[in-house]
Amino acid sequence: MxxxxxxxxxxxxxxxxxxxxxxxxxxxxxxxxxxxxGADFVLTNAPVALRLxxxxxxxxxxxxxxxPCDVTDDEDVEALMKKTKEELGSIDFILHAVGMSPxxxxxxxxxxxxxxxxxxxxxxxAISLHRVLHHAEKxxxxxxxxxxxxxxxxxxxRIFSKYSDMNDAKALLESIARNYGSRLADRGIRVNTVxxxxxxxxxxxxxxxxDSMYTFAEKIAPLGNPSADECADYCVTLxxxxxxxxxxxxxxxxxxxxTSGISEEMIDGLVKLYADEE
Ligand SMILES: NC(=O)c1ccc[n+]([C@@H]2O[C@H](COP(=O)([O-])OP(=O)(O)OC[C@H]3O[C@@H](n4cnc5c(N)ncnc54)[C@H](O)[C@@H]3O)[C@@H](O)[C@H]2O)c1
Numbered sequence: 711m712x713x714x715x716x717x718x719x720x721x722x723x724x725x726x727x728x729x730x731x732x733x734x735x736x737x738x739x740x741x742x743x744x745x746x747x748g749a750d751f752v753l754t755n756a757p758v759a760l761r762l763x764x765x766x767x768x769x770x771x772x773x774x775x776x777x778p779c780d781v782t783d784d785e786d787v788e789a790l791m792k793k794t795k796e797e798l799g800s801i802d803f804i805l806h807a808v809g810m811s812p813x814x815x816x817x818x819x820x821x822x823x824x825x826x827x828x829x830x831x832x833x834x835x836a837i838s839l840h841r842v843l844h845h846a847e848k849x850x851x852x853x854x855x856x857x858x859x860x861x862x863x864x865x866x867x868r869i870f871s872k873y874s875d876m877n878d879a880k881a882l883l884e885s886i887a888r889n890y891g892s893r894l895a896d897r898g899i900r901v902n903t904v905x906x907x908x909x910x911x912x913x914x915x916x917x918x919x920x921d922s923m924y925t926f927a928e929k930i931a932p933l934g935n936p937s938a939d940e941c942a943d944y945c946v947t948l949x950x951x952x953x954x955x956x957x958x959x960x961x962x963x964x965x966x967x968x969t970s971g972i973s974e975e976m977i978d979g980l981v982k983l984y985a986d987e988e
Contacts, residue, residue, distance in 0.1 A: 719950040721748035724798045726790070727774075728754050728781065728842070729807030729861075732764045734911045736861060736938045737807035743942035744949065745772040749803070752794045754779045781808050781838035782830075784845075791849040800853045803949040806842060806860035809835040809913055811876045817918055820874045828875050835879035836886060843890045843901070855898040857949045860887055861941075862903040862960060864968060872919035884960045891958035900957035902948060907935040907964040929976045931965030 725744065729737035730753055744751060753769055757778040769776045775797045779790040794801060811834075812827035839860050846852040865873040866880035884903045891901035908914060908924040917923070928935045936944075944963050947953055962968045 716743075716746040716748065719747045719946055719952070720744055720803075723749045723802040723949065725749055725751040725801050725803035725805065725949065726754060726794055727751050727805045727807070728779075729805070729809075730765055730768055731755060731759055731762070731912055734938065735807070736906065736909060736911060736941050737805060738768055739938040739942040740805055740807065740945050741768055741772055741774070743939070743946050744803075745774075747946050747950075749949070750774070750798060751801075751803075752777055752790075752797060754790055756780045781841065782833045784841065787838075787841050787845045788849065791845045791851045795849065795851045800851050801846075802853050802856050804842065804846065804852075804856070804858045805945065805949075806839050806858070808838055809861070809876065809879070811835065811874065811879065813875050814873070814917055818874070820871070823875055831875045831879050832882060835876065836882035839883055839886045840890065843886075843894070847894070852899065855951075855954065856900075857953070858887075858890075858899065858901045859945050859948050860901075860903045862905045864905050864907075864962070864964065866905070866960070867968075870923060872917055872923065876917075887960070888958045895957060898954070900948070900954070902956060902958070903960045904941065904945060904948070905960055905962045905964065905968075906941050907931065907967060909935070909938050909941065911938065927964065927967050930970050930973045931967035932970060932973075933965035936963055936965055 727737055727741050730741055751774050753765060753774045753776045755765060760778050765776055777790050777793050779786040811831040813823050813831060818824055860883055862880045862884055865877035866884050887901045887903045907927050914920055941963055
């Protein structure tokens with residue numbers, strides 16, 4: 711769908727968007743889609759990421775205030791919620807699009823993990839969702855009927871060796887979404903994870919072997935890999951009032967990858983490859 715035209719699905723809604731770093735970030739594409747659909751929001755990222763200055767352009771384009779917040783820091787997260795309340799009043803949606811593994815970045819094998827980095831991976835990429843929900847509720851910034859979406863990856867269920875300790879982080883993230891979702895349901899608040907296919911972003915490209923993961927998924931998924939903009943459209947539906955009874959789910963946005971067995975195209979290629987080798 712074009713960025714210009716929307717359905718007004720988020721008209722009057724307000725939110726917080728975590729994790730937009732540059733134009734390729736899934737959160738960046740989601741911010742544009744939310745704006746197109748009529749939402750207002752605060753953009754936030756770690757102070758070190760904001761120093762790059764790239765987010766300013768998105769802030770201007772979407773007329774969104776930018777508030778720094780390191781998701782591993784309790785005081786930062788609490789302050790973010792309070793400042794958001796001052797800027798926008800109470801909110802209707804939160805996007806958690808935050809992930810980082812020092813072990814993956816520094817190419818540590820899963821059997822040789824640095825445990826301090828392992829803790830950082832889990833803290834940044836998973837426990838942060840708990841922290842965000844805790845402070846959102848405590849500060850009273852979250853409206854009844856709000857919708858919270860965190861981005862996940864199928865490594866939570868299946869082994870993707872190059873994804874290393876991020877597989878564990880995503881499993882924890884999805885568990886926190888279910889557990890918190892059950893506790894916020896009495897206020898009509900939904901908490902879901904969207905399990906997105908490999909997408910070419912800064913975080914994605916930082917994974918050794920990412921290109922092969924991308925191509926493998928592309929060849930297996932009957933609909934092919936969805937882009938960041940397509941992920942954005944899907945997230946809009948989850949923030950909208952059209953999905954009010956969807957909660958505590960991990961929702962695959964992967965072109966059918968998760969339920970596919972083999973792809974004829976890939977098998978034909980492999981058969982040819984082995985035949986050539988013989
Ligand atoms: N790119 C993919 O292939 C893919 C696939 C499935 C899921 N995801 C998930 O989507 C989300 C967004 O990733 P992306 O691919 O758009 O890459 P990205 O690098 O653009 O986004 C990751 C963000 O996390 C932020 N971040 C890291 N540490 C932080 C901290 N301490 N405090 C606050 N923010 C911090 C970064 O600054 C960055 O903006 C992540 O959760 C990622 O795991 C990505």
